[in-house]
Amino acid sequence: MRNDDLPRRLFLARTGQFLGLTIASPYWARGQQPPGADPFTLGVASGDPLPDGVVLWTRLAPDPLHGGGMPRESVEVEWQVAGDEQMSRVVQRGRATATPDLGHSVHVEVGGLEPGRWYWYQFRAGPHRSIVGRTRTAPDPKLALDRLSFAFASCQHYEQGLYTAYQHMAEEDIELVVHLGDYIYEGGVARDRPRQHNSAEIISLDDYRNRHALYKSDPHLRRAHALFPWIVTWDDHELDNNYAAAISENDAPREQFLERRANAYQSYYEHMPLRRTSMPSGSSLRLYRRLAFGDLAEFSVLDTRQYRTDQPCGDGTKPQCAEAFSPEAALLGGEQEHWFLDGLQRSNKRWNIIAQQIMMAKVDRGRDEPAFSMDQWSGYEVARARILNFLHERRISNPVVLAGDIHSNWVTDLKLDFADPGSPTAGSEFVGTSISSGGDGADADPRAEGLYAKNPHLRFFNNQRGYVRCVVTPKQWQSDYRVVDYVTKPGSGIKTTASFVVEPGRPGPQRA
Ligand code: FE
Ligand code: CA
Secondary structure (H helix, E strand, O other), X not given: OOHHHOOOHHHHOOOOOOOOOOOOOHHHHOOOOOOOOOOOOOOEEEEEEEOOEEEEEEEOOOEOOOOEOOOOOOEEEEEEEEOOOOOOOEEEEEEEEEOHHXXXXXXXXXXXXXXXXXXXXEEEEOXXXXXXXXXXXXXXXXXXXXXXXXXXXXXXXXXXXXXXXXXXXXXXXOOEEEEOOOOOOOOOOOOOOOOOOOOOOOOOHHHHHHHHHHHOOOHHHHHHHHHOEEEEOOOOOOOOOOOEOOEOOOXXXXXXXHHHHHHHHHHHHHHOOOOHHHOOEOOEOOOOEEEEEOOOEEEEEOXXXXXXXXXXXXXXXXXXXXXHHOOOOOOOHHHHHHHHHHHHHHOOOOEEEEEOOOOOOOOOOOOOOOOEEOOOHHHOHHHHHHHHHHHHHOOOOOEEEEEOOOOOEEEEEEEXXXXXXXXXXXXXXXXXOOOOOOOOEEOOOOOHHHHHXXXXXXXXXXXXXXXXXXXXXXXXXXXXXXXXXXXXXXXXXXXXXXXXXXXXXXXXXXXX
16 A cells, blocks of 8 residues: 555645744754654554643654664654644644653643644654644533544454555544554564564564554554544553463463563553553553543543453353352452442443443353353453443443454443343443454354354344444434455445444444
8 A cells, every 4th residue: 555545635734834943952953864764654643632632642763663763862842733734823832852761752742722623733853744633622521512423443453454444434524533452463474464564473662662663654544543533442462462461371471471561561652642641660551541522421441451360261262160250350450440430430421431442241152062252251250240230230321331352343232141131231332343353354254143042132243344433422322333345455445334323221232
């Protein structure tokens, strides 16, 4: 794919006038970079919108796939925010320092903006200007908001498919993108795939940086970042397949794995539009947080990886052993779970969106004997029951769970007792498919019939690539399952393969 294939309008708006006419950093003054070495190769992004501001992100990397190509010194970056795409009505401007310790990433927390409106932004470093990005502030929290539209996505294995889904997402009438994890994959190079990874399995900080940079070399991904603010959380592959807290996939020594975790977490921060509250500290990074949109909706963004206990029963998809029912088994950890439930209890928003990684419903995926994924909430029965009971008993207003991880589309009723179809429904769940992981997929899937037969709370299953577009109003939630026909070659169109609605006060998605 070439950049030329993209609509160019947004990318060509380079007319903004920066006021800092003096060259701010000795680095640029010394002219160590050839004039053509654009440091903005990774694009721009914004995220975590508040009513008065948003995070603006970029990372200076003139040589993105080889450590970035910046010297070990700090560099000044100028930024500005404007009310128009031509950057002529500048409303905020400032300077930020890109430090080598954080890979010359820049995270600007802009304040003083007006709620619920679009803005445009641009960076400058020395003689170089970034493209102009577009972002949007959250509405006033007291506003009776009549509509919120967003798309959620996950699982974008670079080798397994092209980001055609993002190409189409750019055309959607949405205000926000929510990413539920597997933004990168840590594995080495595989053969016979549409694209290739740039190294063996990633371990070091440089490895992780180069991998993030490879993923951001995709123009459709960069464009989706440049067009909308994103709310991101991670799953396992940002570090290591199916890890649990300090336990790696292949049981690496704890200290060694925590060192790797520090590399992965730091690099994640460096490449995402996250606030200072998510600044990594050693091998920890606080990712769980809340974001509100008027009186209409609140996102509880969860992290089901960093604090979980090990997958029970030896992981995998299998019958549940006793370990899956252990009261000590945790997905959120005590502190996060307390924060989460406390927030739900306090929320006065109409829709309470739980944005997290893994399928919450209990879905039997077995052929002959029952089989449940031990990496999902079904490996953590007591924790799941605690949360679903809480949603039901405390009458939390319209809980909607979003998930990714399993590279397929699912819609479920979250039952208090999944074994009893007559049991109350505590919430609605929408699991979104992958952007590219798993390759083309197919509309007809031989597993579907058995899945529906064994799981009466399963409303929809589909194995194609894409994302889910959600339009939320006070009267209705609608999820449109947007799918592409193929990802192993460019050019697929996109269509809505199914739509589901949820009515307030009536948990459980209904086919639209
Ligand atoms: Fe995945
Ligand atoms: Ca995953």
